[in-house]
Amino acid sequence: MDLTIKQIALRAGVSKSTVSRVISGKGYASPETREKVNQIINELQYKPNALARAMVSQRTNNIGVIIFREEYPIASHPFYGQILDSIITAAESLNYSVFVATVREMNSRSADYMFEKRVDGLILISRLRKHLIDSIQHFKVPYVMVNGSTDVSGVFHLVNNDDGGGRKAADYLLGIGHRNIFILAGPQTHRSHHLRLAGFRDGMSGHNNPIPDSSIAYPAASSFEEGYRTMKQEWSRFLDGKYTAIFATNDMIALGAMKFLLEQFIRIPEQVAVMGFDGIDYAEMFSPSLTTIGVDMKEMGRQSLVLLDNLIREETVSGNTVEFEPELIVRQSTEKIVDLKGESSLL
Amino acid sequence: MDLTIKQIALRAGVSKSTVSRVISGKGYASPETREKVNQIINELQYKPNALARAMVSQRTNNIGVIIFREEYPIASHPFYGQILDSIITAAESLNYSVFVATVREMNSRSADYMFEKRVDGLILISRLRKHLIDSIQHFKVPYVMVNGSTDVSGVFHLVNNDDGGGRKAADYLLGIGHRNIFILAGPQTHRSHHLRLAGFRDGMSGHNNPIPDSSIAYPAASSFEEGYRTMKQEWSRFLDGKYTAIFATNDMIALGAMKFLLEQFIRIPEQVAVMGFDGIDYAEMFSPSLTTIGVDMKEMGRQSLVLLDNLIREETVSGNTVEFEPELIVRQSTEKIVDLKGESSLL
DNA sequence: TAGCTTTGTGGGAACGGTTCCACAGACAGA
DNA sequence: TCTGTCTGTGGAACCGTTCCCACAAAGCTA
Numbered sequence: 001m002d003l004t005i006k007q008i009a010l011r012a013g014v015s016k017s018t019v020s021r022v023i024s025g026k027g028y029a030s031p032e033t034r035e036k037v038n039q040i041i042n043e044l045q046y047k048p049n050a051l052a053r054a055m056v057s058q059r060t061n062n063i064g065v066i067i068f069r070e071e072y073p074i075a076s077h078p079f080y081g082q083i084l085d086s087i088i089t090a091a092e093s094l095n096y097s098v099f100v101a102t103v104r105e106m107n108s109r110s111a112d113y114m115f116e117k118r119v120d121g122l123i124l125i126s127r128l129r130k131h132l133i134d135s136i137q138h139f140k141v142p143y144v145m146v147n148g149s150t151d152v153s154g155v156f157h158l159v160n161n162d163d164g165g166g167r168k169a170a171d172y173l174l175g176i177g178h179r180n181i182f183i184l185a186g187p188q189t190h191r192s193h194h195l196r197l198a199g200f201r202d203g204m205s206g207h208n209n210p211i212p213d214s215s216i217a218y219p220a221a222s223s224f225e226e227g228y229r230t231m232k233q234e235w236s237r238f239l240d241g242k243y244t245a246i247f248a249t250n251d252m253i254a255l256g257a258m259k260f261l262l263e264q265f266i267r268i269p270e271q272v273a274v275m276g277f278d279g280i281d282y283a284e285m286f287s288p289s290l291t292t293i294g295v296d297m298k299e300m301g302r303q304s305l306v307l308l309d310n311l312i313r314e315e316t317v318s319g320n321t322v323e324f325e326p327e328l329i330v331r332q333s334t335e336k337i338v339d340l341k342g343e344s345s346l347l
Numbered sequence: 348m349d350l351t352i353k354q355i356a357l358r359a360g361v362s363k364s365t366v367s368r369v370i371s372g373k374g375y376a377s378p379e380t381r382e383k384v385n386q387i388i389n390e391l392q393y394k395p396n397a398l399a400r401a402m403v404s405q406r407t408n409n410i411g412v413i414i415f416r417e418e419y420p421i422a423s424h425p426f427y428g429q430i431l432d433s434i435i436t437a438a439e440s441l442n443y444s445v446f447v448a449t450v451r452e453m454n455s456r457s458a459d460y461m462f463e464k465r466v467d468g469l470i471l472i473s474r475l476r477k478h479l480i481d482s483i484q485h486f487k488v489p490y491v492m493v494n495g496s497t498d499v500s501g502v503f504h505l506v507n508n509d510d511g512g513g514r515k516a517a518d519y520l521l522g523i524g525h526r527n528i529f530i531l532a533g534p535q536t537h538r539s540h541h542l543r544l545a546g547f548r549d550g551m552s553g554h555n556n557p558i559p560d561s562s563i564a565y566p567a568a569s570s571f572e573e574g575y576r577t578m579k580q581e582w583s584r585f586l587d588g589k590y591t592a593i594f595a596t597n598d599m600i601a602l603g604a605m606k607f608l609l610e611q612f613i614r615i616p617e618q619v620a621v622m623g624f625d626g627i628d629y630a631e632m633f634s635p636s637l638t639t640i641g642v643d644m645k646e647m648g649r650q651s652l653v654l655l656d657n658l659i660r661e662e663t664v665s666g667n668t669v670e671f672e673p674e675l676i677v678r679q680s681t682e683k684i685v686d687l688k689g690e691s692s693l694l
Numbered sequence: 695t696a697g698c699t700t701t702g703t704g705g706g707a708a709c710g711g712t713t714c715c716a717c718a719g720a721c722a723g724a
Numbered sequence: 725t726c727t728g729t730c731t732g733t734g735g736a737a738c739c740g741t742t743c744c745c746a747c748a749a750a751g752c753t754a
Contacts, residue, residue, distance in 0.1 A: 017735075048463060051402055052712085080423075102436070287610070365704075405709080707743090707745100722727105
C-alpha cells in the first residue's frame, strides 16, 4: 500500500513529474518513457492515492447519500433502497464513489462527516432537516433532494407527480365501477402522502363523487404494521360503510390492510378491491398481487445523480424541479369489474 | 469550504500547530488559548479536512462494503440490504464512514476505487471473486467476509450456521408430522443453499426418513421468480408425489412457490405446509405468513464491523470464523399439525 | 544560583500527489 | 547564424493537516 509515485519514478529513472504526466495523459512524454512507466505501474500494481489527488484537485469524486430514516431499516427499504440502488449503479458509471449514511432526527453526526470528508455533492432522500440544509448551504456543497419536501427554496428536487398519481388512481377505480371508497392515508406531514390523498380526492370530486372525511383513516406511519393496525381498528366502521374498494397512499399500508382483510376471509378483489401507490417489488409478489400507481424509482435514482453531477461540474441546470410521471399498474387486487350499482358485496 | 486551520490560527493569533493541538486535545495549550481557538472554530463552523488528516495519519476512517450482486437490485435486497443497514448503523457509532459498492462478475471497477480511496478495511458480502481477493491481499487491506464462501484460507468469516439450520427445519417439519417433503434448493454453488440442503437431508436421514433425489427441484436462482417458475414447472410431479410440505432453502424461493400454490387454490397450510429460510421481513407479511429459519442479519452486520474494526486496529482477533445460530420461527404457513398418517390432503 | 522539569508555543518537514515554470535540445524559417 | 517554436524533462511550490523538535519562560529542587 505504501507504493508511491516516487518509487515508480525511481524505478523508471525519471522524475515524479514525468510519471504524473504519463498517468494523467496530459503534458508531454515520449513514447518510450510512457511505455516504460506504464509497464512498471502494471507490474507493481500501483494505484494512485486518491486522497493526495483530492488535496490538490479539490475534487474527491465522492458523493454522499443521506437517507432520513424513521423506524424502518432503510437500505433494505423497498422504496428508498431501490432508489439508493440505482444511485449506486449510476455513480459507478460516472466515476463517483458513494458514502451512504442514514440519519434520524437531529443527530446528523454522520452527515457532518460528509463535510469533513469533503464530498463533491450530496443526495438527500426523503425528509429534510432544516439544520442539515443550513450546514449544506454554509459549506456550499451541491446537493439534490429526492422525494423530499419543497418548502426550502432554491433546492433541486426530484419528485414523483404524486398529485397526478392520486388522480390516476381515482380515475381508474371510478372507471371500473367503484363509488364508495375507503382511504388509508399515511402521515400527512409527508409531502407524498399528502399530495396523493389530495390528488385522489380531487379526482373523485371531479367526477362528482367526493370522498367524505369520514371515509378516510390515517395510519400513523407509512408501514405495513400501521396499515394492518389501522385496518383492524377501523374494521367495524369499514363494514358499516359498505365500501367496495380501499385506496392506500402507499403500497406498504395497502399490503398491511390487505393482510388483515385476508385474515377476515374477505375475498380480494371479489368483495373488496385494494389499491396502493409506489410500485414496490413486493406489491407484485403478494397474493393477490396489488394494483398500484408505480413510481419510477430507478429513473429517479439515476437522474438524481446525473443532476448532481451537472451541479458539481457547474454546468447550467435548467429548472430546479424534475417531476416523474407515475404509471398505473393493474393487478389482481382490483381485477374484477364490480357491477355498476357499485354496491358492496360484503356479507 | 476553503476554511483551513491556517485561517483559524491567523484569527486566533496563534500558530497552526497550536490550533491543531487544541483540536486534537493532545499536547499543551493554555486554557485561554484553548477557549479562544474553540470559539473561533465554532463561530466560523470550521471543519477539519479529513483528506489532509488521512494523508498524514494514514487512516481514512472509511470502510468499503462490497456487495456482489447478481440479477437482483442489492441494496434493497431484503437479506443483504438488512445486513448493509446494520453495518451502516454500527459504522456510525465507531466513527467510520462507509462506501457502498455493488459489483457483478469480474468488472470490479468500483472495488478498485476502494483501494485508490485508501479505505481502512473492507466488508465483502455474499460471493467472493478470486480476482478481488487477490487485490485485497496484495494491498494488505483488512477485510472480513459476510455469508461468503470459505474456500480461501485465512479469511475472516461471519456465517450463519446453515447446516444446523437445515437440520432444525427438518426436525421441526418431522415433529409436526410431515414425512413426505418436497425441496426447492437454490443454486448449489452458493454455500448457504448447499449447506441448508445438506443439513436438511441430514436431519431427515437421522430420523430414518431420507429424502430421495427425486424430491428435490433446483431453482436456477434464489429469487421469488425462480421459486414461482420452478414450482409451476414441477407441478405435476409435485402432485404425483403426494407431498404434505415444501422446504425451500431461502424465503424468496418459498414465497414464489407459495404464490403459485395459492393461484392453484391450494390451501396453506391445510393442504400443503411451506417453510423457508432467512427470516426476511416479507416472510412475516405475506398471507399466510411464512414459517422459516431466521438468520440474525442485524447481528451479522454489526459484528462484521466490530471484527473489521479490530482487524484495522491490529488487535488480536481470536479464531477466524464467527458462526451465528439461526432460530426457528413458526408462522401460519405450517401452523396446522397434520395427522400422523402423514398423508397428503391434496385432491 | 545552577540545573532540571513542566508548560506553552511556533517552525517546518512530511504525507503523495498535481501543476507551473524553467530549461535544454532539436528543428524550422529567415 | 540567430531566433522562435516544439518536445521532453525535472525542480519546486502547493493542497491542509499532524507531529517532531527547538525554544522560552516559569517553577522546583538541591
